Amino acid sequence: DIQMTQFPSTLSASVGDRVTITCRASQNIFSWLAWYQQKPGKAPKLLMYKASTLESGVPSRFSGSGSGTEFTLTISGLQPDDFATYFCQQYNTFLRTFGQGTKVEVK
Amino acid sequence: EVQLVESGGGLVQPGRSLRLSCTGLGFTFGDYAINWFRRAPGEGLEWVSLIRREVFDATTEYAASVKGRFTISRDDSNAVAYLQLHSLKTDDTGVYHCAAGRIVGGVYEDYWGQGTLVTVSS
Numbered sequence: 001d002i003q004m005t006q007f008p009s010t011l012s013a014s015v016g017d018r019v020t021i022t023c024r025a026s027q028n029i030f031s032w033l034a035w036y037q038q039k040p041g042k043a044p045k046l047l048m049y050k051a052s053t054l055e056s057g058v059p060s061r062f063s064g065s066g067s068g069t070e071f072t073l074t075i076s077g078l079q080p081d082d083f084a085t086y087f088c089q090q091y092n093t094f095l096r097t098f099g100q101g102t103k104v105e106v107k
Numbered sequence: 108e109v110q111l112v113e114s115g116g117g118l119v120q121p122g123r124s125l126r127l128s129c130t131g132l133g134f135t136f137g138d139y140a141i142n143w144f145r146r147a148p149g150e151g152l153e154w155v156s157l158i159r160r161e162v163f164d165a166t167t168e169y170a171a172s173v174k175g176r177f178t179i180s181r182d183d184s185n186a187v188a189y190l191q192l193h194s195l196k197t198d199d200t201g202v203y204h205c206a207a208g209r210i211v212g213g214v215y216e217d218y219w220g221q222g223t224l225v226t227v228s229s
Contacts, residue, residue, distance in 0.1 A: 034215065042221055043111070043204070049215035087152065091215075094168050096142070098152040 002026055002090050006099025012107040013078050021073045021102045023088035028068050032092040035064055035073045038101075039084045047086075048073065078104070109133045109218045113205055116223030123195055127223060129188040129205030134218070137161060137183035139207035143190045145225075147201040155203070156190060172198075195227045 003026035013019050023033065031051040036044040046055045048064040051071055061076045075082055083106055088099040110132040119125050129141065143155040156179040157168040167179050178191040188205060202222040209216050 034217065036219075043219040045219075046215075046217045049217070050213075053215075089152075094157050095170070096144075096154045098154075100151040 001095055002029060002092065002097050004088055004090055004097050004099040006088055006102060008102060009100060010103045010105060012105055014107045015078055015080060017078045017107075019075045019078055019104060021086055021088075023066075023071045023073075023099045025069045025071075025090055025092075029090045029092040031067045032090055033064075033066070033071050034089045034091060035062075036087050036089065037082075037084045038087065044087070075104075109207075111205055111207060111218055111220035113203060113220045113223035116203065116225045118226045118228065119195055120229050121195060121197060121227055125192045125195065125225060127190040127192065127203055127205075127225070129190070129220060131186040131188075131207055134207070136181075136186035136188075136207070139209045139216070139218075141179070141181060141188040142206045142208060143179065143188075143203060144206065144219075145199075145201040145203045146222075147198070150201070152204075153201075158188065160209075192225070195225075197227050200225060200227045 005024045033051045035048040037047050038044040047058050047062050051066050052064040063074045065072050085101050085103045087101040112130045115127040140159050142157050144152050145155050146152050155170050158179045158181050159166045176194045181188040202224050204219050204222040206219040
């Protein structure tokens, strides 16, 4: 199975901050990486796919980069609605695997 | 609006069975593969099972941890997918999410439900 290592596990930030989350794959997954946002008790929401393609309706302050084994999600100008947990998922194979998640909390 | 709603979770004793349902609303259910995922308490997300579209013969895949105990199925006429859980273990405790996904013209679609809690305990 492809292992996904995501860090940091927790990130304390303020409104307006630029935050970056990193995800590393144990093997080459090309650009088959997605990022999700999840709030407590809610369904995960797709933010980004193919590493850097913004899902329709997602604000442009979210951006993604990377290919191969290292990927980042950046939120430029954190908004109050962005405090949530974010996780990466590789879909290079049908056996999808996930990063452990990053909780973005209020500093 | 696309919606997926899971149901059927609950408290069950080890060794017993449970059937989870995943109902799709607001989209053509049959056009999507259906995955089940779960999150154990304090753990990350784990992929559990996949059923492909009928055009791909609705073939199925299972995680090693559930193979032989869980069965995935779908009924596109009623826009519902099922995950039958047998021989449940305490390690199967967690929130189970279904997700409908497809890639069309390079566009990746992946819609998730908010999950149903399964607690396996004596």
